Amino acid sequence: MAADLPSTPLLTLRDVHAGYQDVEILRGIDLDLRRGETVCVVGANGAGKSTLLRTVFGMVATRRGSIRVDGVEVSREPPRARLARGVVLVPQGRCNFPRMSVEENLRMGGYTLPRRAVAAGIDRAYQTFPVLRERRGQAAGNLSGGEQQLLEMAMALMLDPTVVLIDEPSLGLSPRMRHLVFAALHGLAAHQVGVLLVEQNAVQALRVADRGLVVELGRVTKSGTGPEMLDDPDVRRAYLGLPA
Ligand SMILES: Nc1ncnc2c1ncn2[C@@H]1O[C@H](COP(=O)(O)OP(=O)(O)OP(=O)(O)O)[C@@H](O)[C@H]1O
Numbered sequence: 354m355a356a357d358l359p360s361t362p363l364l365t366l367r368d369v370h371a372g373y374q375d376v377e378i379l380r381g382i383d384l385d386l387r388r389g390e391t392v393c394v395v396g397a398n399g400a401g402k403s404t405l406l407r408t409v410f411g412m413v414a415t416r417r418g419s420i421r422v423d424g425v426e427v428s429r430e431p432p433r434a435r436l437a438r439g440v441v442l443v444p445q446g447r448c449n450f451p452r453m454s455v456e457e458n459l460r461m462g463g464y465t466l467p468r469r470a471v472a473a474g475i476d477r478a479y480q481t482f483p484v485l486r487e488r489r490g491q492a493a494g495n496l497s498g499g500e501q502q503l504l505e506m507a508m509a510l511m512l513d514p515t516v517v518l519i520d521e522p523s524l525g526l527s528p529r530m531r532h533l534v535f536a537a538l539h540g541l542a543a544h545q546v547g548v549l550l551v552e553q554n555a556v557q558a559l560r561v562a563d564r565g566l567v568v569e570l571g572r573v574t575k576s577g578t579g580p581e582m583l584d585d586p587d588v589r590r591a592y593l594g595l596p597a
């Protein structure tokens with residue numbers, strides 16, 4: 354959890370605008386993420402949560418405003434450059450290389466790393482997600498949807514990132530696998546990684562998050578600690594499916 358925070362946030366967004374063609378989706382997002390902190394973004398379907406993560410990673414262009422990583426302006430940099438700064442995006446959905454084995458996929462995740470770091474990363478992935486070790490030789494496309502999701506996350510973690518942007522990591526997972534994912538996210542925070550998390554299962558996510566944000570109409574309209582968000586009557590009613 355976020356004790357002893359250093360003063361410079363790992364990731365800072367100020368007045369970030371972004372969108373697609375002539376539609377503006379993000380309309381002035383402000384956000385800070387510190388080392389060791391998990392921030393959970395809550396919002397309606399179509400609010401722009403995935404767009405926010407894609408914009409931080411550089412897959413969607415920043416039209417106005419500033420994105421800083423460790424104090425450095427990155428909003429004009431391509432994803433590859435942001436990756437080199439330790440920013441990874443774990444997108445929602447299935448794995449990228451379905452015909453390759455699980456272990457080959459993990460190697461792909463670490464293709465920019467020296468060989469020894471790849472071996473260490475694969476070891477770490479298998480420790481975190483033992484099911485991937487059991488399936489190491491199997492074609493990734495034959496894994497269950499949930500297992501593919503774990504593989505996506507494990508591939509991103511191969512790079513030993515400092516900022517993890519993760520979109521709906523528990524979608525379609527069994528309770529046991531969901532627990533693995535949240536435990537892994539918790540472990541990242543313990544290693545001083547900043548995690549920006551979008552999650553349908555917001556109750557569980559806010560329990561592991563240090564802070565939560567509500568995004569509405571392209572802006573942050575509410576923010577608070579995890580427990581504050583879980584207690585907020587409006588948040589409970591609108592986003593958590595809980596009585597107010
Ligand atoms: N590639 C794209 N081109 C054009 N419009 C897009 C594109 N991707 C998303 N949009 C639109 O941008 C808006 C925000 O989409 P986004 O995927 O960011 O929402 P979200 O908050 O992640 O929703 P959900 O909870 O359903 O995942 C939506 O209206 C969507 O239709």
Ligand SMILES: [Mg+2]
Pocket residue numbers: 402403404520
């Ligand atoms: Mg989304």
